Amino acid sequence: xxxxxxxxxxxxxxxxxxxxxxxxxxxxxxxxxxxxxxxxxxxxxxxxxxxxxxxxxxxxxxxxxxxxxxxxxxxxxxxxxxxxxxxxxxxxxxxxxxxxxxxxxxxxxxxxxxxxxxxxxxxxxxxxxxxxxxxxxxxxxxxxxxxxxxxxxxxxxxxxxxxxxxxxxxxxxxxxxxxxxxxxxxxxxxxxxxxxxxxxxxxxxxxxxxxxxxxxxxxxxxxxxxxxxxxxxxxxxxxxxxxxxxxxxxxxxxxxxx
Amino acid sequence: xxxxxxxxxxxxxxxxxxxxxxxxxxxxxxxxxxxxxxxxxxxxxxxxxxxxxxxxxxxxxxxxxxxxxxxxxxxxxxxxxxxxxxxxxxxxxxxxxxxxxxxxxxxxxxxxxxxxxxxxxxxxxxxxxxxxxxxxxxxxxxxxxxxxxxxxxxxxxxxxxxxxxxxxxxxxxxxxxxxxxxxxxxxxxxxxxxxxxxxxxxxxxxxxxxxxxxxxxxxxxxxxxxxxxxxxxxxxxxxxxxxxxxxxxxxxxxxxxxxxxxxxxxxxxxxxxxxxxxxxxxxxxxxxxxxxxxxxxx
Amino acid sequence: xxxxxxxxxxxxxxxxxxxxxxxxxxxxxxxxxxxxxxxxxxxxxxxxxxxxxxxxxxxxxxxxxxxxxxxxxxxxxxxxxxxxxxxxxxxxxxxxxxxxxxxxxxxxxxxxxxxxxxxxxxxxxxxxxxxxxxxxxxxxxxxxxxxxxxxxxxxxxxxxxxxxxxxxxxxxxxxxxxxxxxxxxxxxxxxxxxxxxxxxxxxxxxxxxxxxxxxxxxxxxxxxxxxxxxxxxxxxxxxxxxxxxxxxxxxxxxxxxxxxxxxxxxxxxxxxxxxxxxxxxxxxxxxxxxxxxxxxxxxxxxxxxxxxxxxxxxxxxxxxxxxxxxxxxxxxxxxxxxxx
Numbered sequence: 001x002x003x004x005x006x007x008x009x010x011x012x013x014x015x016x017x018x019x020x021x022x023x024x025x026x027x028x029x030x031x032x033x034x035x036x037x038x039x040x041x042x043x044x045x046x047x048x049x050x051x052x053x054x055x056x057x058x059x060x061x062x063x064x065x066x067x068x069x070x071x072x073x074x075x076x077x078x079x080x081x082x083x084x085x086x087x088x089x090x091x092x093x094x095x096x097x098x099x100x101x102x103x104x105x106x107x108x109x110x111x112x113x114x115x116x117x118x119x120x121x122x123x124x125x126x127x128x129x130x131x132x133x134x135x136x137x138x139x140x141x142x143x144x145x146x147x148x149x150x151x152x153x154x155x156x157x158x159x160x161x162x163x164x165x166x167x168x169x170x171x172x173x174x175x176x177x178x179x180x181x182x183x184x185x186x187x188x189x190x191x192x193x194x195x196x197x198x199x200x201x202x203x204x205x206x207x208x209x210x211x212x213x214x215x216x217x218x219x220x221x222x223x224x225x226x227x228x229x230x231x232x233x234x235x236x237x238x239x240x241x242x243x244x245x246x247x248x249x250x251x252x253x254x255x256x257x258x
Numbered sequence: 259x260x261x262x263x264x265x266x267x268x269x270x271x272x273x274x275x276x277x278x279x280x281x282x283x284x285x286x287x288x289x290x291x292x293x294x295x296x297x298x299x300x301x302x303x304x305x306x307x308x309x310x311x312x313x314x315x316x317x318x319x320x321x322x323x324x325x326x327x328x329x330x331x332x333x334x335x336x337x338x339x340x341x342x343x344x345x346x347x348x349x350x351x352x353x354x355x356x357x358x359x360x361x362x363x364x365x366x367x368x369x370x371x372x373x374x375x376x377x378x379x380x381x382x383x384x385x386x387x388x389x390x391x392x393x394x395x396x397x398x399x400x401x402x403x404x405x406x407x408x409x410x411x412x413x414x415x416x417x418x419x420x421x422x423x424x425x426x427x428x429x430x431x432x433x434x435x436x437x438x439x440x441x442x443x444x445x446x447x448x449x450x451x452x453x454x455x456x457x458x459x460x461x462x463x464x465x466x467x468x469x470x471x472x473x474x475x476x477x478x479x480x481x482x483x484x485x486x487x488x489x490x491x492x493x494x495x496x497x498x499x500x501x502x503x504x505x506x507x508x509x510x511x512x513x514x515x516x517x518x519x520x521x522x523x524x525x526x527x528x529x530x531x532x533x534x535x536x537x538x539x540x541x542x543x544x545x546x547x548x549x550x551x552x553x554x555x556x
Numbered sequence: 557x558x559x560x561x562x563x564x565x566x567x568x569x570x571x572x573x574x575x576x577x578x579x580x581x582x583x584x585x586x587x588x589x590x591x592x593x594x595x596x597x598x599x600x601x602x603x604x605x606x607x608x609x610x611x612x613x614x615x616x617x618x619x620x621x622x623x624x625x626x627x628x629x630x631x632x633x634x635x636x637x638x639x640x641x642x643x644x645x646x647x648x649x650x651x652x653x654x655x656x657x658x659x660x661x662x663x664x665x666x667x668x669x670x671x672x673x674x675x676x677x678x679x680x681x682x683x684x685x686x687x688x689x690x691x692x693x694x695x696x697x698x699x700x701x702x703x704x705x706x707x708x709x710x711x712x713x714x715x716x717x718x719x720x721x722x723x724x725x726x727x728x729x730x731x732x733x734x735x736x737x738x739x740x741x742x743x744x745x746x747x748x749x750x751x752x753x754x755x756x757x758x759x760x761x762x763x764x765x766x767x768x769x770x771x772x773x774x775x776x777x778x779x780x781x782x783x784x785x786x787x788x789x790x791x792x793x794x795x796x797x798x799x800x801x802x803x804x805x806x807x808x809x810x811x812x813x814x815x816x817x818x819x820x821x822x823x824x825x826x827x828x829x830x831x832x833x834x835x836x837x838x839x840x841x842x843x844x845x846x847x848x849x850x851x852x853x854x855x856x857x858x859x860x861x862x863x864x865x866x867x868x869x870x871x872x873x874x875x876x877x878x879x880x881x882x883x884x885x886x887x888x889x890x891x892x893x894x895x896x
Binding site: 079085094120136145 | 746884
């Protein structure tokens with residue numbers, strides 16, 4: 001098994017005007033890991049996700065994904081390399097069916113078909129069938145296949161979160177980035193989500209997630225990275241991080257740590 | 259000559275600014291193009307004419323002007339509220355283009371209602387206050403132009419005061435910042451929106467009267483052109499931004515007058531010139547001159 | 557796995573679904589022949605005009621309907637198509653040649669415009685496209701040496717020749733009705749095939765959430781440009797047909813109001829819904845003309861635009877999603893097949 005990290009971030013910074021949202025963050029993620037990114041509100045977690053996925057370009061530093069530098073690439077150039085994400089506030093294609101949402105996820109995995117779609121030749125049908133089957137598989141993986149024909153906005157909240165994951169899975173990612181996947185879920189739903197994340201790991205996926213739900217974080221993470229004010233303040237196994245003074249300070253204030 | 263042209267541009271621009279303010283106020287809060295705004299202006303002009311016919315002989319001169327403006331502004335303001343309540347409010351949660359179509363429908367209804375039940379002719383609009391030419395030594399200007407220019411400035415000053423200093427103004431700014439949160443914070447959003455339409459409508463009513471005086475005539479379809487120009491001005495300045503609407507209005511007025519005066523065949527090409535400038539500005543500053551680029555939160 | 561390769565599953569029953577549509581098509585196909593020579597013959601011309609609106613609305617549907625680009629200047633490309641075709645026809649080129657040129661020129665100008673302005677968003681895009689539409693009209697209005705200005709083409713002593721196609725010369729309104737009907741059917745086919753494809757899904761995804769689309773790997777800028785350019789094909793085609801049918805073009809036909817009308821057709825019918833857009837074209841393009849014809853000499857004729865406005869408002873208030881929105885495609889689900 002290769003020990004090369006899947007994702008390698010070196011001294012990554014992102015400023016907005018005078019504000020340093022990320023300040024020289026360095027971290028690495030190995031294949032097959034589940035890594036959680038935690039930290040107080042405004043710590044820069046989502047900003048980090050946004051730089052990773054190309055929404056922001058980053059001010060300085062380096063991001064290597066499978067050895068390949070990707071900082072500054074456009075999102076649609078990064079996705080086909082094998083990185084897919086979900087969003088803090090659910091962002092689905094709300095008037096399309098669940099299946100269509102997942103089928104859009106197959107976009108990078110299929111070929112330009114303007115001419116084929118007009119001619120409706122064999123290649124077109126072959127590709128369409130493949131897109132549909134793969135999309136259905138992704139829906140099945142997250143457990144919402146029976147809702148395939150429902151319009152996305154009519155799905156339950158938990159299912160909408162699952163659909164976002166399914167859409168991301170459809171892009172065939174190596175690294176799956178989840179932004180607060182359990183936000184707004186009831187305990188039973190987040191329990192099922194935890195099982196899903198474990199299942200995805202067993203399928204060989206590497207997972208990076210932002211999560212506030214501590215039981216979930218402690219339960220599934222191989223490693224936890226803590227950000228505060230754009231700086232990485234701690235990193236380690238759930239046990240190590242839970243007892244780290246800096247982390248307790250960041251969350252509860254200076255006095256609580258002593 | 260040049261200074262006279264410049265002043266002419268400022269006068270025309272002040273009318274554009276008044277109208278543009280109505281677009282920008284509504285846009286700032288609801289993110290919708292109030293397409294019917296131009297017809298509110300037209301109705302204001304007709305109401306102003308009616309008020310003049312009824313009131314001018316007894317009142318006369320400056321008093322008549324103030325009365326005509328007030329009546330037109332009240333009527334247009336109320337019309338704005340009614341339109342919002344009937345045609346836009348039910349669509350506030352709908353897809354973005356639905357209110358636009360509703361607004362287009364309202365605009366067709368208004369201009370045709372005037373066409374059917376008021377007049378389908380070009381009516382001459384009185385100057386209200388007797389006109390004279392004033393010489394300032396280096397330039398000659400008409401009293402009408404001075405009147406239009408300063409009336410507009412006064413109205414803008416009143417608006418500025420209202421938005422910056424009153425409680426309702428504060429609520430408007432809060433709603434423009436974040437409508438949903440303002441609602442959660444206990445601001446009566448419907449009231450604020452209605453008030454915004456009242457103010458925008460009133461400004462359009464005043465602009466309708468001034469526009470009528472400027473060109474000396476009105477017609478049921480007169481709203482469209484100044485409406486499009488003023489909307490262009492609002493976008494040029496940065497739509498949603500009050501100072502931007504004023505700046506855009508003056509800029510467009512000056513550009514138009516200068517293009518008509520100095521370009522070969524200028525009056526034919528002045529609109530092209532205005533749009534080319536608009537496109538050029540937006541390509542360099544995609545949110546207009548004073549508009550802020552709103553980064554979407556992800 | 558082979559089982560799935562053989563089919564694209566649908567849930568819709570196969571029974572006489574085609575029947576109402578088939579009947580409608582049959583009526584649309586034969587009515588001009590029946591009414592020819594009667595006092596109702598003007599209906600063929602009217603139907604032809606509605607067909608042109610449908611053609612244009614379906615073209616604009618690619619950008620406004622599928623991708624949600626707020627395009628207020630589409631009519632400019634209709635104008636470019638019409639003027640290109642008119643100028644070539646006056647200079648002796650055949651219908652096919654001038655139509656081809658009309659499409660190429662529309663597409664080319666659209667490409668240039670799109671590359672420049674598509675980075676603008678929402679209402680900024682709207683105002684810039686509107687500006688472009690007006691610029692185009694004013695240029696056609698003022699460029700006397702090429703377009704004969706407000707008097708229109710052809711100038712005195714010249715003429716646009718009627719369409720000659722497959723050995724026939726099209727003369728009557730009925731002839732042009734069939735030409736337009738064929739074009740509309742072609743456009744529907746193209747729309748359907750693109751809509752139900754990877755490309756069509758990507759367009760709708762951009763309309764639904766541009767950010768999510770980009771982060772799902774869609775090259776949003778290129779996809780937008782593609783839809784923008786494809787829509788010009790139909791504007792160019794419609795423009796050429798219009799020029800050859802009327803044998804006369806003036807800037808008057810390409811005012812801003814026409815762009816507004818097309819947008820209204822799409823939104824009241826249902827954005828991105830082919831059947832809805834056609835319904836919108838029939839309602840907003842056809843009914844006012846029909847009323848005009850029916851009310852000639854009556855004092856109610858002046859009321860038609862008033863009611864047009866009223867209908868527009870009521871339609872959108874009661875059906876903000878459109879009168880006949882598209883149904884999303886439904887598929888068959890065999891649960892057991894995908895569990896892994």
